[in-house]
Amino acid sequence: MKIRNMVILFTVIMMAGYLAAITTINASQINRVDVTEINQVAKTIEQDWQAGDTKKSGANRGLPYQIALVTDENYQALLYDGIKNRQTIIDLTGTAADGQEKLLGKIIILTDGSEEATMKRNLTVMITLTFGLVLIMVYLLFGLVHTSILRPFGVLKEFARKIADGDLEFRLPMDRGNYFGAFTESFDLMREELRKARQGEYQANISKKELVAELSHDIKTPVATIKAICELLEIKLATVQAEDLPGSTAATTITESIAKIAVIDAKADIIDALISNLFHATLEELEMLKVNVSEQPSTVIIQMFKEMDNFGKIRFKNDLAECLVFCDPLRLGQVIDNIISNSYKYADTDIDIWFGLDKTDKNLTIKIKDYGAGVDPDECPLVCEKFFRGSGESIQNTPGSGLGLYLARQFMVAMGGSIRCYNEGGFTVELGIKVV
Amino acid sequence: MSNTILKAEMLSKTYSNGSIMQHVLKNLNIEIKAGDFTVIMGSSGSGKSTLLYALSGMDKPTLGTIDFKGEAISNYSNDQLAVFRRKHCGFVFQQIYLNDTMTVLDNIMISGLLVSRDKKAIANRAKELLQQVGLSDASYHKYPSQLSGGEAQRVAIVRALINAPEIVFADEPTGALNSTNAVNVLDVMTEVNASGQSIIMVTHDIKTARRANRILYLKDGVIIDELNLGAYRKDDPDRHKILREFLESMGW
Numbered sequence: 001m002k003i004r005n006m007v008i009l010f011t012v013i014m015m016a017g018y019l020a021a022i023t024t025i026n027a028s029q030i031n032r033v034d035v036t037e038i039n040q041v042a043k044t045i046e047q048d049w050q051a052g053d054t055k056k057s058g059a060n061r062g063l064p065y066q067i068a069l070v071t072d073e074n075y076q077a078l079l080y081d082g083i084k085n086r087q088t089i090i091d092l093t094g095t096a097a098d099g100q101e102k103l104l105g106k107i108i109i110l111t112d113g114s115e116e117a118t119m120k121r122n123l124t125v126m127i128t129l130t131f132g133l134v135l136i137m138v139y140l141l142f143g144l145v146h147t148s149i150l151r152p153f154g155v156l157k158e159f160a161r162k163i164a165d166g167d168l169e170f171r172l173p174m175d176r177g178n179y180f181g182a183f184t185e186s187f188d189l190m191r192e193e194l195r196k197a198r199q200g201e202y203q204a205n206i207s208k209k210e211l212v213a214e215l216s217h218d219i220k221t222p223v224a225t226i227k228a229i230c231e232l233l234e235i236k237l238a239t240v241q242a243e244d245l246p247g248s249t250a251a252t253t254i255t256e257s258i259a260k261i262a263v264i265d266a267k268a269d270i271i272d273a274l275i276s277n278l279f280h281a282t283l284e285e286l287e288m289l290k291v292n293v294s295e296q297p298s299t300v301i302i303q304m305f306k307e308m309d310n311f312g313k314i315r316f317k318n319d320l321a322e323c324l325v326f327c328d329p330l331r332l333g334q335v336i337d338n339i340i341s342n343s344y345k346y347a348d349t350d351i352d353i354w355f356g357l358d359k360t361d362k363n364l365t366i367k368i369k370d371y372g373a374g375v376d377p378d379e380c381p382l383v384c385e386k387f388f389r390g391s392g393e394s395i396q397n398t399p400g401s402g403l404g405l406y407l408a409r410q411f412m413v414a415m416g417g418s419i420r421c422y423n424e425g426g427f428t429v430e431l432g433i434k435v436v
Numbered sequence: 437m438s439n440t441i442l443k444a445e446m447l448s449k450t451y452s453n454g455s456i457m458q459h460v461l462k463n464l465n466i467e468i469k470a471g472d473f474t475v476i477m478g479s480s481g482s483g484k485s486t487l488l489y490a491l492s493g494m495d496k497p498t499l500g501t502i503d504f505k506g507e508a509i510s511n512y513s514n515d516q517l518a519v520f521r522r523k524h525c526g527f528v529f530q531q532i533y534l535n536d537t538m539t540v541l542d543n544i545m546i547s548g549l550l551v552s553r554d555k556k557a558i559a560n561r562a563k564e565l566l567q568q569v570g571l572s573d574a575s576y577h578k579y580p581s582q583l584s585g586g587e588a589q590r591v592a593i594v595r596a597l598i599n600a601p602e603i604v605f606a607d608e609p610t611g612a613l614n615s616t617n618a619v620n621v622l623d624v625m626t627e628v629n630a631s632g633q634s635i636i637m638v639t640h641d642i643k644t645a646r647r648a649n650r651i652l653y654l655k656d657g658v659i660i661d662e663l664n665l666g667a668y669r670k671d672d673p674d675r676h677k678i679l680r681e682f683l684e685s686m687g688w
Contacts, residue, residue: 295459297450297499322499323446323463357446359465436448436462436658 003146010138018131025123037061042090042107049094049104067092069105082108086116152184159187168195209282216279223272230265234258270399273341277403280334281386284410291328291414295436298325298364304333305353308340314351321357324436325364331411332433335419338404339368339429345398347372347427362435367428374423383421384409405429441602441634442468442491447500449486449657460486462657463500468603468636473629475645476638477683478654484638485607487654491636492525492605493517505602522550526596526604530611532588534580540566540591541576548598558598565594569624586617593624597633604628606637610644622647626670642683646676653686661686 041060045067048055057066068078069092082089088109096102155173162170172188174181241254283289298320305314343351347370356365375383375390382388389395389402405421408429412419418432449461460483468474468491476484489495491502493509496517502510509520521527534543541562548558566576569590580588589609596604609625610618618641626647629635639645649666652659663682668675 295457295462297448299499321446322448322501324448324450324459324499359446362463436459 003142003150007139007142010142011135014131014135014138018127021127021131022124025120025127037063038088038090038109041065041109042092045107046092046094049092064110066108066110067105068108070103072105075105078108079106082106087111156184156187159191163191163194168198206286209286213279213282213286213288216275216282219275220272220279223268223275226268227265227272230261230268233261234265237261274399274401277338277401277407280407281401281403284407289410291331291411293326293328293415295324296327296329298323298433300327300329301325301332301336301355301366301433304329304336305340307333308337311344313344313349314340314353317352317354320355321364323357323364326434326436327415327417328411331415335408335411335431336368338408339431342404343368343370343372343427345400346395349426357435359435364433364435366431366433368431369424369426369428371426374425374427375421377423380422384419439470440467441470441505442466442636443503444491444497445501445503447487447490447497447502449483449490449495450498460657461490461497464657464659466491466652466659468634470602470634471629471632472650473626473635473648474637474650474652475648476636476652476654477640477645477686477688482654483657484654488605488607488636488638492527492603493521494527523599524602526599526601528589528592528596528604528606528609530608532580532585532592532612534588534591534595536580539577539579540571540583543580543591544595544598547595551599562594562598565597566591568627569594570620584617585613586620589613589617589621590624593621593628597628601633603634603636606635608639609637610639610641618644642676642679642688645683646679651679651682653682655686 041063044060045065056069057064059065066078068075068082072078079089088111090107090109092104092107093101094104159170159172168191170191172184172191174184174188237254237258241251241258280289299322302316302320305316308314340351343349349371352367352369354365354367354369356367357363358365373392373394376392379388379390383390384405385402386406387402388406389400405419409419412431416434420430420432422428422430444464444466447461447464447466448459451458451460464487466487476487478484486495490497493502493504493512494517497510500510501508504520504524509517512520534540535546538546541559544562544566545555545558548562549555552558563573563576571587571590571594575583575587575591580591583591593604593609596606604625606625610621613621622644625635625637629647635648637644637648645651646665647670649664651663651665653661653663661682663679665675665679668678
């Protein structure tokens with residue numbers, strides 16, 4: 001139950017009790033004068049009158065009284081006053097000469113009627129004060145509970161929520177004077193420990209990635225050496241082969257060796273490509289990959305395709321609109337390299353290129369399309385995800401890291417451009433580049 | 437009035453200094469209609485003159501196309517461009533470039549003779565034009581050194597007009613003149629425009645710009661805004677106010 005509701009409930013109960021008390025007090029008649037006492041007094045006065053003591057006022061047994069005789073002129077007025085003042089009035093009878101009982105007048109016992117009212121009022125004030133004080137005390141108690149127990153709980157709740165959100169920098173405000181001080185302190189210690197652990201984990205992760213980046217960079221050097229040696233061997237063996245007699249065992253061995261060296265060379269190429277993507281992906285994770293966007297003539301794009309056209313399969317289907325575009329030539333080159341390499345690897349068909357220029361949207365589009373099997377429609381939205389590789393058998397049998405299109409997307413986005421992949425009678429990639 | 441004579445699309449001009457490329461004009465799209473008096477304004481280094489030279493075929497754009505009456509002059513060779521300039525363009529510069537060893541008439545006629553062989557017709561046209569710009573018979577055989585700056589510039593305007601070019605390109609024609617001569621030259625330019633010739637002019641001067649019916653404001657190689665004054669009469673006092681407000685909004 002909320003503290004506010006509790007206060008309200010308590011107030012209602014107190015008010016009800018208070019009202020009940022007041023009603024009871026007001027309803028009760030307090031007859032201060034004892035009836036038997038009054039009868040006693042009346043008898044005494046009657047006896048005195050019989051005895052001839054006819055004083056008209058006095059006190060008997062501590063009760064002052066006054067006598068109004070029937071014969072008095074102001075008999076009615078006296079009686080009326082007595083009634084008005086809520087005084088006790090008793091008949092005064094005496095024995096007449098003929099022996100008959102006869103009403104002589106009235107004894108008016110002079111009790112104070114207003115005294116009772118005063119007393120009731122005083123009582124009411126006292127009760128009001130008492131109830132009020134109790135109510136205030138209870139309010140104070142509730143207040144104390146609220147500030148010293150409930151509020152710290154609220155702060156603790158907020159603290160827990162922040163911790164859950166991963167905000168470990170939020171310090172828990174501590175009040176050691178409070179009952180909760182020690183309790184909250186232990187919570188804050190917990191946060192501190194958690195923060196240290198998180199930081200340690202982050203550092204470890206970074207160093208792991210740095211290691212991968214360094215290693216992948218270092219591996220490139222021996223791979224390059226392997227490639228150089230392969231080429232050298234191929235040339236050397238080819239010369240030897242030309243000099244050697246055809247058909248001899250040596251010649252066959254040399255031919256076989258040349259074929260094997262070609263395989264080594266091809267595999268080294270694959271390792272090189274994989275390592276290079278891994279290197280860039282790791283750099284990207286470390287946020288160390290720089291994309292330097294500048295204003296470049298769109299003609300550089302043609303050059304990028306031409307550099308990739310090792311097999312004469314790239315066909316430009318229309319002219320590129322000459323304009324200035326925002327790009328990083330190095331990164332855009334990598335993007336095109338990755339897309340074209342994929343096409344060579346998985347489709348191995350002709351590659352058609354269309355250019356389009358939207359002057360109002362200031363966007364240059366490059367549509368790169370091959371005529372292979374395309375990708376599984378279900379997997380199409382995932383091709384730009386990190387480490388994602390298609391599930392098809394031919395894809396699984398081709399070496400690859402699943403980083404090419406991921407990097408392509410990262411680079412395009414960093415250049416303020418876009419990339420879209422879809423099937424359209426073959427796998428199609430549409431690049432959007434911002435025009436100046 | 438509404439037929440386009442000169443149209444530039446995605447016009448860019450890049451100067452390279454070693455590995456550093458400087459893009460002076462960036463993807464500009466401009467359309468010049470016959471009879472337009474276009475003024476190009478902008479702070480120093482914004483690419484005004486580069487734009488004028490690219491549009492007039494004096495310089496080749498790095499990227500983009502320029503069409504003159506439907507012909508892509510951006511694909512022309514240097515020789516083709518020279519012929520194009522001779523036939524269709526007139527030029528007026530801040531430095532007047534009159535040949536000091538020739539008389540006024542000869543200075544004008546040599547331009548005409550590059551296009552036509554009819555010496556007599558050219559001489560007649562030259563005289564007619566000189567009359568038109570307010571130069572008397574007495575000046576025909578003077579040498580440029582004997583002319584005032586304003587007179588020399590008017591001679592240069594006549595030289596620019598001798599082949600009845602479709603477009604006159606002017607690069608700060610009043611830049612080196614005193615105010616009286618400047619007004620004179622501008623009056624001539626306005627008259628020339630009124631007779632149907634298109635003018636494209638680069639200027640720094642608000643009084644000069646006021647004569648135009650179209651102001652292009654260039655900043656860092658991009659047209660950031662354009663003002664059309666065509667709706668106001670040449671002597672409308674609002675013209676100056678609107679132009680001033682426009683230039684103020686450009687941070688002039």
